[in-house]
Amino acid sequence: MTAQADDELWSAIADPSRRRVLDLLVSNGEVSASWLAGRVPFTRQAVSKHLVVLEQAGLISRRKQGREVLYQVEADRLDQAAQAMADLAAQWDRRLATIKRLAEAAHAEAKKGKES
Amino acid sequence: MADLVIEREVVIEAPAEVVWRTITEPDQMSQWFADRVELVIEPGAHGYMGFGDQGGPVVVETVDPPTRLSFRWNFPRGEEPVAGNSMLVEFTLTPEGDERTRLRVSERGHELRDWPDAEKQRYADEHQEGWGEYLDRLAAVLVKGQPG
Numbered sequence: 001m002t003a004q005a006d007d008e009l010w011s012a013i014a015d016p017s018r019r020r021v022l023d024l025l026v027s028n029g030e031v032s033a034s035w036l037a038g039r040v041p042f043t044r045q046a047v048s049k050h051l052v053v054l055e056q057a058g059l060i061s062r063r064k065q066g067r068e069v070l071y072q073v074e075a076d077r078l079d080q081a082a083q084a085m086a087d088l089a090a091q092w093d094r095r096l097a098t099i100k101r102l103a104e105a106a107h108a109e110a111k112k113g114k115e116s
Numbered sequence: 117m118a119d120l121v122i123e124r125e126v127v128i129e130a131p132a133e134v135v136w137r138t139i140t141e142p143d144q145m146s147q148w149f150a151d152r153v154e155l156v157i158e159p160g161a162h163g164y165m166g167f168g169d170q171g172g173p174v175v176v177e178t179v180d181p182p183t184r185l186s187f188r189w190n191f192p193r194g195e196e197p198v199a200g201n202s203m204l205v206e207f208t209l210t211p212e213g214d215e216r217t218r219l220r221v222s223e224r225g226h227e228l229r230d231w232p233d234a235e236k237q238r239y240a241d242e243h244q245e246g247w248g249e250y251l252d253r254l255a256a257v258l259v260k261g262q263p264g
Binding site: 096103 | 128
């Protein structure tokens with residue numbers, strides 16, 4: 001993933017309204033913009049804008065069926081987004097594990113010093 | 117809080133004072149955080165964290181021993197770090213008895229990469245749910261497989 005594509009992904013996913021749209025797509029499969037607009041507390045125009053951003057970030061794709069345009073999530077890309085956030089969380093988990101090891105060792109050492 | 121936040125925690129079998137020293141003393145910090153730590157733990161102190169041949173400035177924000185420490189990093193070179201251009205790392209230590217401490221860390225500001233200001237403000241106004249919850253739900257969905 002390039003740095004720029006990464007930025008697009010983060011901004012796309014950081015917005016709660018877009019996450020709501022994304023959530024609906026994840027749980028309902030292929031749906032139209034009007035269907036989505038009926039289920040969110042913002043306008044059809046706002047839904048369309050969110051869909052454009054999500055599509056640019058590669059998180060969703062569209063397909064024409066008759067007169068309707070249907071949207072669906074791109075599983076791989078979503079997985080990347082989840083993975084990127086999980087990687088950062090895992091980095092903090094590793095740091096915390098090291099802090100735990102250092103602090104517990106220091107504490108055990110201090111106690112030993114007191115006892116002897 | 118209006119941010120995209122990573123929050124993690126760990127329970128440590130040591131008093132808060134010991135944990136505090138581990139997270140604030142430079143020779144200890146260099147073991148769990150950066151390879152090179154040049155930092156005085158005082159509010160407003162500017163320092164440096166080096167990771168191999170990379171690194172960057174850090175500014176200490178809150179110092180409240182032995183319960184709270186926060187600093188900002190990942191801000192643009194030449195700028196003062198504030199909310200909106202940097203990531204805020206906060207440590208919270210909660211004693212659980214004499215020899216046990218719950219250490220929580222949060223890192224906020226992940227959404228600030230390359231955002232237009234208006235977008236940031238709107239996001240700050242609207243945001244209510246934590247990222248963790250969303251991520252868990254997302255992960256659960258991904259594990260279950262894609263619908264449709």
